Amino acid sequence: MGEPKEQPFLDDPEDEAMEFDLDAAMEEEPDAEDDAPSPAVEAIVAERDELRDRLMRSLAEAENVRKRAARDRVEAEQYGGSKLARDLLPVYDNLKRALDAVSEGQDAIAEGIQLTLKELASVFEKHGVKIVSPAEGDRFDPQMHQAMFEAPLPGTKAGDVIQVMSEGFVLHDRLLRPAQVGVSSTPAS
Structure with a gap:
C-alpha cells in the first residue's frame, strides 16, 4: 500500500489553483463592457449575506432562550411550592376551627x-x-374575595363584606384561594 496523499489546504502556497483572493476580486475594476461583478463574486456575496442572516437569527434565538430560561427559573423559585401551599391551607383552616371550638x-x-x-x-x-383576611365593612373585591351569599343588612352599603367565612391566601402575587365572604345587598337609600 502506498502512503496517503496529503490534502491541499487553501492557505498552502503551493496550491495556487485552489486559492481565491476575495479582496483582490472585489478591487478589480470591471471591464468597460461588463459593469456587473463576476458570477463567482455574486455567489460569494450571496452566501455571505445568507450566513450573516443565519448567524443573526441564531444569536437572537439564543438570547431569547436565555431570557426564557431566566424567567422560568424565577417563576419556579417563586411558584414551585404552590401545590404544597394549597395542600396546607386546609390544615390552617382546621387549626382555626379547633381554636374557635376550644371551651x-x-x-x-x-x-x-x-x-x-x-x-x-x-x-x-x-x-x-x-x-x-378582609374585615367586616371592607369593600368586596372580586379579585381577592369569593361571595358565598348576599343579604340585606341595615347600616351597610351594597358591596360591603358583612361576614368572613374563611380567609384567603396569595403566593407572592398569585391568588391561591379567595377569601370566602358574605356581601351586603342593601339597596342605596
Missing part, C-alpha cells in the same frame, strides 16, 4: 393550637404565602 378551662390546648397556628403562618410568610 373555657382548656387553656393549655388553646395555647398549643395558637402556637401551632402561629408557626404555620410564619412558615407561610417565609415562603411568600400571605393571608387575605
Whole structure:
C-alpha cells in the first residue's frame, strides 16, 4: 500500500489553483463592457449575506432562550411550592376551627393550637404565602374575595363584606384561594 496523499489546504502556497483572493476580486475594476461583478463574486456575496442572516437569527434565538430560561427559573423559585401551599391551607383552616371550638378551662390546648397556628403562618410568610383576611365593612373585591351569599343588612352599603367565612391566601402575587365572604345587598337609600 502506498502512503496517503496529503490534502491541499487553501492557505498552502503551493496550491495556487485552489486559492481565491476575495479582496483582490472585489478591487478589480470591471471591464468597460461588463459593469456587473463576476458570477463567482455574486455567489460569494450571496452566501455571505445568507450566513450573516443565519448567524443573526441564531444569536437572537439564543438570547431569547436565555431570557426564557431566566424567567422560568424565577417563576419556579417563586411558584414551585404552590401545590404544597394549597395542600396546607386546609390544615390552617382546621387549626382555626379547633381554636374557635376550644371551651373555657382548656387553656393549655388553646395555647398549643395558637402556637401551632402561629408557626404555620410564619412558615407561610417565609415562603411568600400571605393571608387575605378582609374585615367586616371592607369593600368586596372580586379579585381577592369569593361571595358565598348576599343579604340585606341595615347600616351597610351594597358591596360591603358583612361576614368572613374563611380567609384567603396569595403566593407572592398569585391568588391561591379567595377569601370566602358574605356581601351586603342593601339597596342605596
